[in-house]
Amino acid sequence: MSQHRQHSEYRAAPPPDHARLRPAPLPAEPLPRTALLDQLMQHLARGRRLALLRSPPGYGKTTLMHACALQLRQDWLWLRCSSADNQPAQLHSQLAALLAVPQPDNPAHLETTLFNQLEARQAPLVLFIDDLHLLRSNPARQLINRLLAVATPRLQIVAASQGQPQLAITHLHRDQQLLALDTAELALDSQQIAALASARHIALDNDSLYQLRTSSEGWISGVLLALSARARQTNADEDTARYLNESVLDSLAPRLRHFLEQTSVVSAFSPALAAHLSGDAQSERTLAQLRRDGLFIEDNPDPLLPLRYHPALRNACQQRLQQRAPARLRQLHLRGADWLLQHGCYGEAVYQLGRGGDYNRLLAEVEQHSFDLLREGKVDSIVDFLMDLPNRDTDHLTLAITEASTVIATNDIERARLCLARLQRLVRDLPPPIPRPERVFQSMAFVRSRLAVLAGNYQHGLRLTGDSLRRWPQQTAASAVLLYNRASCLHALGELHAARRVAEDALSQLSQFAFRGYTHNLQLLLAQIDLSQGNSAGAAQRLGALTERPDSRSNTFYELFLNIGQAQVLQQQGAFEAARQQLAQAEATALEVSHSAALPWVLHYQACLHDAWDQSATAARLWDEALRLSRQFRLCGLYRLAAAWRVRLAARQQDETAIQQWLKEWRWCQQQGESNAHREELLAYAWVLQHQGRHDEARQRADDLLNQARQQDNRWLALQAHLLSARLARDTGHRDSLINQLESALQLSLQQGFAQLLQHEGRSLSDALRPLLSARFRQQQGLAPLPAENPLLHPLQQLLADSQTQHLLVEPLTxxxxxxxxxxxxxxxxxxxxxxxxxxxxxxxxxxxxxxxxxxxxxxxxxxxxxxxxxxxx
The missing domain is CATH 1.10.10.10 (Winged helix-like DNA-binding domain superfamily/Winged helix DNA-binding domain)
Structure with missing residues (x-):
């Protein structure tokens, strides 16, 4: 390009658009995004170069950046990009107006003038760039790349983009100069959705909240549209589809819109399946373009079907097809089913057959591929198509066994009872000989034993599994499930050694059948045993190996068990925020499977986390909701477990009403025999006795729990028993016993990596524990010095509760x-x-x-x- 032509371009450039040099006003009642704001502020405080917010439209990127700007105590500027900025003169004009740079005599020198102005700055500057994805021309991208690569270190950039911007930022990854916040981080969790509804004075009961979380997957615009529709009593799905049509679909090229509509019929897809449905031979290139534009295309954990659309976009596209060509929509479902069956994707295939209305073929395929469906781990698809059958009371024995097999995952008591009744009727009505009787009777036994586990009748569960395994010793997938139920009973009763042996046998058998997903239940159980025995590294390694191996990843539902296990590991290590993120993902997964009773389990673990985090109000609310859902789903075992933790919190809060209610229920459990009690229930009762001043009874309970803990190497229970004994010693003025019990708890925590020393009731003992961190006090008491390099020692310094104790730090602050x-x-x-x-x-x-x-x-x-x-x- 000649110099004359360059000059003419700059002379023809329009003046700067000042409306794009400031952020749009914040919403009247913006949702606080405290955790994300903290991440952004910490990133900027460390002097790092780029923070990039990447997501489809409507995830609150602009609002988050504006909130960040308002918190800064340094200069900041704002630039909202437009397609016009792809002309270099226009982009230079905008930046010149931002930096108040006068136009040079030679317009071609404007970029150099801009960079010299930045280099001359003494104070730090943050540049916020909104809609960065609109910069697509080479000159525009090169200018941003130069800002990131060679501009003064005092310049930092926070940018928002729909999809991945075409920038050279690999070196920022390498140098740890990039913070990337993607869709998963920007999506709302249930608590944030509830806060958003409350700010708009909309009352959501918990069931409505769960439904909204599921349908929106945390997409902020989807949540706001649903709340608005609720207030106006209109159809939220129609409003959301209209929004997506107006803001996304109508502006697309017809070729891209056709591709989205044709491929939206499946829940998940691969480029090959997308090509089969759409007829687009260049489907990979089309998908790359759509992902680059940030059009709600997300990763799917299934390696065979690695992509999916956000459900709101999928619904909007299907509505367009339904209105224009309903017959074509059904044909696409069946066309997708053909391809999926040919490629061994049985779960998605039967779902497509159901949507296409071909129920006879659906039943035939389930009859033929029931084992493949179970092995594939597609429990959500199995439950969906069974619920959608026009005549669910079918006489297919294989189908009944398949449905029974989902009970292990869904934990749905009512479904389990119906499955058991159907199996019993079919077996009674079948003429002899029964085909594969071991599979049939083992299936009936594992449903019965699962009901015993869920009801908290653990001794009965042990009898059922023992009798069945003796009568039908053949090793099948059903016998492995029986072993899992047996291990669950043993674990609940605190028999850790036996539970580990049985669970490892079950895992070995299921692995031989190449099951995906079901084995995650067993891995979680073994990880929980590891954690109880103080082997958090082993638990982390066990669960980490599963997340790192794509061939062992389940498709959807069973990821929940990995999330729960990883959260428990992180909580034991004191990494509360990371644990919260894992449980938020588990909650989202539980909500996706509408027929699952997994949600109350997730809520229980969330409550345990928040209680350990010293967020008692949140913990109480979560436990109360877990108890409500446990009653609704008749999960008596979980109800008793959650109630035991809840009453411990009530004792700390001196909530006598809640304590008396729990005692009433506990006395009924005692009448049935304490041999069926969780160890957590026995521990909770001991803490209630302490609260009531019945010290001798509580001390005997503590001694019994400590003996049981030592027999089973249950170091977590031993720690809890020591803390209880220490509290009793403090209550009764036995100073030496107090020191001895706390020293045992301290040593156990340091040796096993238990951050739980500082959680729950342990917080109330901080004053008594504090002297044990002092080298001088330990020497006076004849105690061995603490290991200076132990990773838990520094966090324990948080126990120093006032400025007069700062000398007890390993090194005082200068x-x-x-x-x-x-x-x-x-x-x-x-x-x-x-x-x-x-x-x-x-x-x-x-x-x-x-x-x-x-x-x-x-x-x-x-x-x-x-x-x-x-x-x-x-």
Whole structure:
């Protein structure tokens, strides 16, 4: 391009659009995104170059960036991109207006002038770029790349994009200069949806909340449209489809719109299946374009069908087809079923046959491929097509066994009873000989024993499984499920050694049959045994191996068990936020399978996490909801387990009404025999006895639990027994016993990596535990020094509850370190700290590293929280 032509382009460029140089106003009642804001603020405080928010439209990227800008204590600028910015003159004009750069005599020098202006800045600057995906021309992308690569270190960029922007950012990944917040992080969880509804004065009961979470998958615009429809009493699905038509589908090229409509008939797909449905021979290129544009295409965990659309987009596309060509829609369902069956995707295939209305073929395929369906782990598809059958009371024995096999996952008592009754009727009516009798009778036995597990009748479950395994010893998938039920009973009763042996046998048998998904139940059970015995590293390794191996990933539902297990590992290690994210994913998975009774289990584990996190109000609310759903689903075993944890919280809060209600239920359980009691129930009763001042009875209970813990190597239970004994010793003024019990609890925690020492009732013993962290006190008591390198030792410093105890830190903070800490708490970054204290940034980094080491923190926000708990900060 000649210089004259360049000059003419710049002269023809329109003036800057000042409306795009400021953020749009915040919503009247914006939803606080505290965790995401903290991530952004910490990223910027560390001086890192780029934060990138990537998601389809409607996930709150712009609002989040605006909220971040308002929290900054440094200069920031805003640029909202448009397609016009693909002309270099227009983009330069916008940036020049932002930076107040005068136009140079030679317009071709404007970019150099812009960069010189940035280089001359002394104060840090954050540039927010909205709609970054609209910059598609090479000159525009090169300008942003240059800003990221060679601009002054004082410039940081926070950008929002629909899909992956075409930028050179690999080096930022390499240098840990990039924070990427994707759809999964930006989606709302149930608590945030409830807060959004409350802010708009819309009352949602819990069932409506779960339905909204499922249908929206946390898509903020979908949630807002549903709330608006609820307030106006209109159809939320129609409003959402209309929004997607207006904002997405109508603006697409006809070729892309046709592709989306034809491929929306399946729940998940591969490029080959997309080509088969749409007739597009270049489907991979089309999908790449749609993903680049951020059009609600998401990864699917099934390696055979690795892609899916957001359900709202899928529904909108199918509505268009239904209105225009309903016969074509049915044909596409059946066409998809043919391809899926040919490629061994049986779960999705039977779903498509059901949607296509070919029920006779559906039954035939289920009859032929029932074992493949179970092995595939597609429990949600199995339940869906069984519920949609016009005549569910079928006489297919294989179909009845298949339905019974889903009970292990769904934990639905009512379905289990119906399955058992149907199997019993079919067996009674069948003329002899019964085909494969071992499979039939083992299936009936595992349904009965599963009912015993869910009802909390563990001794009966052991009798049922024992009798069946002796009578029908053949090794089948059903016998492996019987072993799993037996291991579940043993685990609930605290028989960890036997539970491990039986669970490992069940896992070995199921693995031989190449089952995917079902084995996750067993892996979770074994991980829970690992955690009870203090082997959190083993539990983490067990579960991590499953998430890293694509061939062992289940399709949808069984991922829930991995999420629960990983959350429990993280909680035991004290990583609460990471555990919360795992349980949020488990909750979303449980909600996706509408016929599942898994949700109350997830809520129970969420409550345990929040109670450990010292968020008692949230924990109480979650336990109350878990108890409500447990009653609804008749999950008596879970009800008793959750109630035991809930009454421990009630005792700490001195909630006598809740305690008396639990005692009434517990006395009924005692009449049935304590041999069926969870160890958590026995522990809860001991804490209630302590609360009531019945110290001798509580002490005897604590001793019994400690003996049981030692017999089973249940170190978690041993820790709980020591804490209970310590509390009783404190109540009765036995100082030596108090020190001995707390020392045992402390040593157990350090040796096994138990962060639980500081959780639940352990918090009330912090004053008594604090002297045991002092080297001087330990020497006076004749106790061995604590291991200085133990990773739990620094977090234990949080027990130092006032400024007078700061000398008990491994190393006290210097005066300068305290000054740095106070300024960090005010949000100052490294450069601001250096300027305020008249030192170099490298000196500031040294002070911060020393702070982190002494406080046992890994980043700024954690250091601030620890310092406040120690009252070093107000």
């Amino acid at each position: 005066r300068r370190e305290q000054q740095v800490l106070q300024r960090i708490a005010r949000g100052q970054n490294n450069q601001q700290l250096a300027d305020a204290l008249s030192v170099s940034t490298s000196t500031i980094k040294t002070h911060i590293n020393n702070l982190f080491r002494k406080l046992g923190a890994n980043e700024r926000q954690q250091a601030i929280q620890i310092a406040r708990s120690l009252k070093i900060l107000p």
